Structures are given as C-alpha cells and as structure tokens.
Amino acid sequence: MNLDVESLRTFSDLAQSGAEEAADSLATLTGFDARVAVTKVEMSTRSDVRRQFRERDLVSVHIGFSGGIEGRTILAFDRERAVSLVDALVPGASDDPDGDLATSGLKELGNIMLGGFIDGWADFLGESIDITTPTYVELDSDRSLEDVIAASGDGPAGELDPGASLTDHRTDTSHILAFRNQLETVDEEAGFYIYMLPTRGSVQRIVDATGQDDGLPVETFTSFSRMVTEGSAQASEDLTAMTGIDTNVDVSRLSFVPIESVPMQLTDEARRGVVLEFTGTPSGYIAILFDPESAESVADALMPGIDADPAMRQSAIQEIGNIVTSGFLDGWANTLETTIDISTPTYVDDIGSAIVDPLVTELAQTQEYAFLIDSAIATPDETFTCDIYALPDERELRSAFEQLAPEPN
Amino acid sequence: MKVYTTDPPTPERIKVGVAEYGVAEGESTLVTSGLGSCVGIALADTDAGVGGLAHAMLPSAEDRTAGSESGDGGRPAGKYVDTAVPDLVAAMADRGAHRSRIEARLAGGSAMFEFSSADGGVGDRNVAAAKAALAERDVPVVATDVGGDHGRSLTLTAGTGELSVRRAHGDTRVI
Numbered sequence: 001m002n003l004d005v006e007s008l009r010t011f012s013d014l015a016q017s018g019a020e021e022a023a024d025s026l027a028t029l030t031g032f033d034a035r036v037a038v039t040k041v042e043m044s045t046r047s048d049v050r051r052q053f054r055e056r057d058l059v060s061v062h063i064g065f066s067g068g069i070e071g072r073t074i075l076a077f078d079r080e081r082a083v084s085l086v087d088a089l090v091p092g093a094s095d096d097p098d099g100d101l102a103t104s105g106l107k108e109l110g111n112i113m114l115g116g117f118i119d120g121w122a123d124f125l126g127e128s129i130d131i132t133t134p135t136y137v138e139l140d141s142d143r144s145l146e147d148v149i150a151a152s153g154d155g156p157a158g159e160l161d162p163g164a165s166l167t168d169h170r171t172d173t174s175h176i177l178a179f180r181n182q183l184e185t186v187d188e189e190a191g192f193y194i195y196m197l198p199t200r201g202s203v204q205r206i207v208d209a210t211g212q213d214d215g216l217p218v219e220t221f222t223s224f225s226r227m228v229t230e231g232s233a234q235a236s237e238d239l240t241a242m243t244g245i246d247t248n249v250d251v252s253r254l255s256f257v258p259i260e261s262v263p264m265q266l267t268d269e270a271r272r273g274v275v276l277e278f279t280g281t282p283s284g285y286i287a288i289l290f291d292p293e294s295a296e297s298v299a300d301a302l303m304p305g306i307d308a309d310p311a312m313r314q315s316a317i318q319e320i321g322n323i324v325t326s327g328f329l330d331g332w333a334n335t336l337e338t339t340i341d342i343s344t345p346t347y348v349d350d351i352g353s354a355i356v357d358p359l360v361t362e363l364a365q366t367q368e369y370a371f372l373i374d375s376a377i378a379t380p381d382e383t384f385t386c387d388i389y390a391l392p393d394e395r396e397l398r399s400a401f402e403q404l405a406p407e408p409n
Numbered sequence: 410m411k412v413y414t415t416d417p418p419t420p421e422r423i424k425v426g427v428a429e430y431g432v433a434e435g436e437s438t439l440v441t442s443g444l445g446s447c448v449g450i451a452l453a454d455t456d457a458g459v460g461g462l463a464h465a466m467l468p469s470a471e472d473r474t475a476g477s478e479s480g481d482g483g484r485p486a487g488k489y490v491d492t493a494v495p496d497l498v499a500a501m502a503d504r505g506a507h508r509s510r511i512e513a514r515l516a517g518g519s520a521m522f523e524f525s526s527a528d529g530g531v532g533d534r535n536v537a538a539a540k541a542a543l544a545e546r547d548v549p550v551v552a553t554d555v556g557g558d559h560g561r562s563l564t565l566t567a568g569t570g571e572l573s574v575r576r577a578h579g580d581t582r583v584i
Contacts, residue, residue, distance in 0.1 A: 035424065184424075260428035260466060260488060268442045268562050270577045277524050285524075346522050350577045353443025354560020357427070358521045361446045361531050364466050364488075 003221055005398060007207045008256045009369055010124075011041045011179065014206070016258070018120030019181035019194060025116035026109070026183070026192075030088040034192075038182035038264060040372075042255040043225045058193065061110025062135045065118050068127030069202035073117060074195040075110040082106060082192070085185070107134045117181075117194055125209060177203050180255075220401045225254040227335045232375040235327035235388065242323055243301035245383055251376040259370045262360045262391065266352035271387075274321030274345035275355065278329060281338045281403075282396035285359035286328070287389045288321040288345075289352065294384035301383075314347050320386075321345040328375070328388060336400045359391055367394040428488035430463035430497045432504050433567035442562045444517035446532035448490060448539050448555070449563045451514040452497060452548065453570025454506035460567030461501045463493040467531065468538035490535055494542035513543050514572045514584055516554040516561050532556065552584035 016039040023034040058076040065071060083097045086105030089112075093105040111134045122129040179196040198206070232252040240247045266289075273289035290298060298320055299313040308316070322345050333340040348355050363370060373390040420436035427447065431439050439462035441449055453460040469491040486492040502508060518536035536555045543550055554561070554574045564573040575581045 035426075037426070260426070263427050263443050263445075266443065275522055279525070343525065348521070350521070351443050351560040351562055354445040354562070354577075355443075355521070357443055357445030357447050357560065358519075358531070360427075361466050362524060365531075 003203075003207060005369070005394070008041055010209075011177075011206065012039060012256060012258060012369060014121055014124050015039050015041065015179040015181055015196070017124075018117040018179075018196075019183060021116035021120045022113040022181075022192075022194060023183050025112045026085070026185075029112055030085045030109075032085055032088075032185045034183050034185045036181060037184050037191075038180070038257075038261055040180045040255040040257050040261075042178045042180055042253055043221055044178050044253055045225075045229075048251065048253060059106075060137045061107055061114070062137055063110065063114045063118075064132040065129050066132075067129040068122060068125045069129060069198055069205055071196065071198035071202055073114045073131075073197075074193075075114050076193040076195065077106075077191065079106070082109070085109065103136055107136050110134045110136075113192065114194070117196070125206070221254070223335070224401065227331055228252055228254050228373050228375070231328040231331045232377065232388070234331060235324045235375070235386075236377045238323050238327040239320070239377055239386065242320065243298060245301055245379050247377050247379050247386075249375060250378045250385070251374065253374055255372050255374075257370055257372050259360055259364045259368055262370055262372055262389075263353040263357045265372070265374065265389070266356055269352050270350065271352040271355055272317060272349045273347075273355075273386075274318055274325075275348055275359065276321065276325050276345050277343040278325075278340050279343075280333070280340035281336065281400050282340075282392035284390060284392035284396075285362070286325055286391070287348075287355055287359065287387075288324050289348075289355065289387045289389070290317070290384060294386065297384040298386075318345045318347050324377075324386065324388065328390070336403065338400065338403075356389060363391060363393065370394060371397055425462050425464050425487075427464050428466055430461060430487040430493055430500070432459065432461045432497070432500045434459050434504060435568045437567045439565045439567060440563065444561045444563065445519055445521050446517070446535060448515060448517040448532070448535035449561070449572075450490070450494060450497065450539050450543075451516070451563065451565045451570070451572045452501060452511050453514075453565070453567065454501065454510040455512075455568065455570050456510050457505045457507060458568035459501050459504045459506040460565050460570055461497045461506075462563065462565045463487050463497050465490045465493045465535060465539070468534045490538040491542055494539065494546070498546060498548070508546065508548075511548050512570060513539075513548050513550045514552045514565075514570065515539055515550055516563055516572060516574045516584070518555045519557045519559055519561070521558050521560065554582060554584050 019036040019039055023036055026034045059079045060074050060076040063073050083094050083102050086093045086109055089108050090101055090105035093102045096102060115131060118129050118131055181194040183192040229252045232249040236247045236249050270292055271289040272292060272295040275287045277285055295317055299316045302316045325342055329340050370391055371394060375388040376385060378385040423431045423433050423439050425431040425439055425441040433439050435458050441462060441464040447464055447466050450463040466488050470489045486496045498508060515536060518532035520532045540550060559576055562575045571583055573581055573583050
C-alpha cells in the first residue's frame with residue numbers, strides 16, 4: 001500500500017469535516033455549541049492509543065461501521081462532565097450521573113455524534129456506511145478497548161506494518177493509522193475525543209479514491225515513526241544520564257495536521273525551555289519545553305547542592321535542550337543517511353502556545369499541513385516532564401522519505 | 410442602537426483559534442491564546458455593541474512562496490490578514506455594526522526568535538499588513554500592543570472594544 005501527502009491531506013480534511021458534522025449534531029440535539037479544536041491523522045502504535053485513553057481517565061462509546069469502508073469509531077469523554085449535556089436528550093438523566101438513564105443518554109450522544117462523523121466520510125466516498133449499535137465502555141476496560149484496537153471479527157484496525165495483518169503478528173508496536181479529533185463545548189464544560197480506526201483495506205480504499213498513484217510505500221511512514229520513537233528513547237537515555245534521574249518515554253507520535261492547528265496542541269500555561277532550528281534534509285524547528293516546576297527540578301538535578309542563580313539555571317536548561325535535541329535528531333540523520341545541523345538553543349520562558357507559534361508561522365509560508373512529532377519524556381515519580389515538539393519542513397521531509405523508500409520494482 | 414432590544418443573550422466566552430475569527434455582542438468576550446508572530450486584530454463598534462477578533466498567521470494569501478503546491482482552497486479566511494480583515498468587518502456588519510463606527514486595536518506580531526533560514530520579520534509584516542488593510546477601509550487603529558519578543562493572549566469584550574493583553578506569568582495590560 002502506498003500513501004502520499006495528498007491522501008494524508010484528504011484524510012485530514014475528511015476527519016475535520018466529519019468532526020464538524022459531529023459538533024453540529026451535538027449542538028442541534030443538546031443546544032450546547034461545540035467546536036473542533038484539533039484534527040490529527042496519527043501514525044500510532046496500539047500501545048500509544050491505549051495509553052492516551054488511560055492517561056485521561058476517559059470512558060467511551062464505541063461504534064463499528066461497515067459498507068463503503070470498515071472499522072471502528074470511538075467517542076471518548078470524561079463521564080462526569082459529559083453527563084450534564086445529555087439532559088437535553090434524556091430529561092432527568094443528570095439527576096443520577098452514575099445511573100442507567102445517564103448511560104443510555106451517553107450512548108445516544110455517541111450514536112448521534114459518531115453518526116454525524118461517519119456521514120462526513122460517506123459523503124466523500126459517495127457510498128453509504130452503516131453503523132452498529134453503540135457500546136458503552138467503562139474506565140480500565142482493557143479488554144473492550146483491545147477489541148477495537150486489536151484484531152476483531154471484521155479485521156484488524158488499520159494495520160500498516162507489512163505482515164501484521166496476517167493473524168498473530170500483531171504486537172503493541174505495530175502501527176495503525178488513527179484519526180483523532182478533539183471537540184470542546186464553547187464554555188469548555190465538556191471535551192470529546194473522536195477516534196476512528198479504519199481497517200487496512202479501508203485505508204487503501206480512501207487512498208484509491210483520492211486518485212493519486214505516486215505515493216510512498218506506507219512502510220516509509222512507519223519506519224519514520226519508528227525512528228521518531230527511537231529518537232525519543234535516545235533523548236530519554238541522555239536526560240537520565242545528565243540528571244541521574246530515571247526517565248521514560250510517555251508519548252512519541254508522528255501525526256499529520258493542518259499547520260494552523262499546531263499551536264493549539266499547547267495551552268496558555270507558561271513553559272520554559274529552548275527552541276532550536278535544524279538544517280539539512282530535512283530542516284525544521286524543535287522546541288524542548290518544561291512546565292515551570294519541571295524546569296526547576298531539572299536545573300536542581302543538574303546542579304545538586306548548588307544555590308544556582310537564574311542565569312545558571314537558564315544555562316542548565318539550555319544545555320539540557322542541546323543534549324535532548326542531539327539525542328532526538330541523531331537517529332534521523334543516520335537513518336535518512338544525511339547530516340542534520342543544530343543551531344544554538346534559544347532560551348524561552350513564555351506562553352506555551354506562543355512559543356510554538358513563530359515556528360509554525362515560518363513553515364506556514366510554504367506549507368499548509370505539517371508533520372508534527374511530539375514526544376513526552378517523564379520521570380516515573382513525576383519529578384519532571386519534558387515535552388518535545390519537532391516540525392520538519394514538509395517537502396524536505398518528503399524528499400528524505402523518497403530517498404528512504406525502496407526502489408520500485 | 411443596540412442590535413438586541415429585548416432579552417439580551419447571556420454573556421458568552423468564545424474561543425478564537427489560530428487562523429480563525431469570531432464575532433460577539435454586548436458583554437460577551439472573544440478570547441485567543443498564544444500570539445507569537447501572529448497578529449490579533451480586535452474590532453468594535455461600541456454604539457452597536459458588536460465586536461470581532463481575528464487571529465491571523467500571515468500577511469497575505471499572495472505572500473506564500475512559489476512552490477507551495479496546492480491552492481488554499483477550503484483553508485480558513487482567518488489565516489491571512491488581508492482576507493481576515495474584510496471578512497471580519499463583513500461578519501460584524503451582518504450583526505448590526507456600522508463600518509464607519511468600527512475602531513481597531515492590534516496586539517501580537519512579536520519577534521521571539523531569530524532563525525537563520527527565515528527571511529524574518531513575519532511579526533512586523535503581519536502588523537503592517539493589518540494597518541494597511543484597516544486603513545484601506547478607513548478603520549482607525551486606536552491602540553496597539555505589538556512587537557517585542559514575548560507572546561500574548563487576548564480577551565476582547567465585544568460591546569466595549571476593551572482588549573486585555575496578557576503575557577506569560579499573568580502580566581496584563583488593557584488597551
């Protein structure tokens with residue numbers, strides 16, 4: 001199977017219009033206005049998808065679909081907050097937020113929103129898509145989630161790795177193509193996540209429907225995604241070596257997003273860290289950011305027992321940024337058989353989303369979509385978390401991919 | 410003249426994302442986060458009690474370097490200053506604002522980093538483009554909080570045109 005940037009754009013547009021349909025359905029039925037905050041096409045591993053659910057303590061409504069395309073969709077939300085919206089559908093449901101009436105209201109909400117979401121896709125394909133009855137899935141219900149993410153009667157969810165679709169080759173590290181939307185109500189009372197996991201065959205159908213035949217083998221994307229994971233692991237090791245504190249890679253993902261949505265991955269909260277520019281094939285920008293408490297903890301770990309002044313702390317953070325960036329990018333240069341140079345890190349202490357904004361603005365002059373790489377490295381005891389955002393130039397990354405791709409037979 | 414004479418709507422807090430714009434009335438607020446080199450264009454007709462806020466990324470749709478392949482079909486008009494300004498003015502007029510009474514406040518357009526590969530000054534160019542687009546429509550700019558090397562988040566009170574500009578660590582200025 002080949003994937004090209006045009007297909008990814010189509011996927012992104014489809015997910016966006018599907019999510020807008022879902023938001024409209026929510027507004028029409030409950031009277032609560034909602035907006036689409038984030039639309040992402042992700043190349044994820046199953047363990048990544050599972051982790052995203054667990055970390056946010058979300059419950060979910062699952063719906064299968066078949067017809068034009070096949071797969072599963074999931075509407076995930078915080079039950080306590082979402083229940084306030086279902087009164088409009090099932091009057092009195094929020095009187096007993098844990099009750100059966102509330103659950104059936106939530107299922108109905110899932111049915112309506114996911115139905116709207118799928119309608120957007122069906123319109124594009126010009127074919128009807130049928131949906132199954134919704135299933136409500138409680139917290140910590142790994143088995144049910146596994147049904148969606150892993151193998152099921154109607155085929156595996158969007159397996160991208162070669163051979164992985166052959167029965168028992170599925171592992172936690174094999175890749176799936178997932179569509180992730182984040183919706184929020186205007187007053188921010190409730191947030192929803194819509195996941196869509198099409199089968200591999202369905203991914204192929206949509207790729208075919210875009211009518212492009214110059215795509216890159218999908219393995220190119222998955223091997224890049226793996227490279228990103230390895231880069232994160234190296235950065236984590238280097239952080240541990242420098243600070244003497246054990247760290248793990250919590251998140252490591254490659255996604256394809258409309259460029260203007262990148263700053264919205266971050267919030268209004270202050271972040272400290274460094275921004276660097278890298279040049280080569282590809283060139284791009286990287287931001288290594290800490291929340292203020294994490295920044296203090298990292299600086300303390302680097303200078304144990306020293307009463308460091310702000311300037312010393314700042315240079316400690318810069319040094320960390322340098323090391324983490326090298327760890328993160330060195331593997332890319334090796335795999336892509338190219339050289340990537342890194343600029344001097346610029347220290348930054350500002351509003352999180354505003355730090356990423358100038359990087360995005362530079363790239364937006366020549367591209368409308370971005371490959372966003374985001375990783376989070378954290379200590380098990382929550383001493384600190386380090387977020388990495390990398391934004392390679394889309395066309396340069398694509399040409400790097402082309403060099404990476406096996407010659408066509 | 411107020412657009413609504415009876416039953417004013419309850420004040421809302423409307424989020425305006427990057428490359429978006431929004432219009433609101435009365436005590437409702439329009440908020441946008443994380444302006445770096447992006448520019449925030451806040452407009453208000455205080456007599457009508459209608460305000461609008463845009464979060465634009467780039468000066469002009471035509472500014473895009475040759476070589477970016479596909480057109481900009483379907484992308485939000487709020488992304489570029491030169492499309493955001495006329496659209497925002499029109500959207501406000503639809504809600505009862507009079508073009509001749511609209512006043513503007515600008516915030517953002519900072520230069521946070523110096524990148525070697527960049528031709529630089531997107532922030533400055535965004536602010537200049539906003540001033541030009543507003544001047545073309547005879548909309549006076551009554552206050553600005555632009556430039557510098559820091560980020561900003563904005564809250565516009567629609568009916569009064571009051572624009573609150575917040576920096577990191579809570580330092581807030583009202584223009």
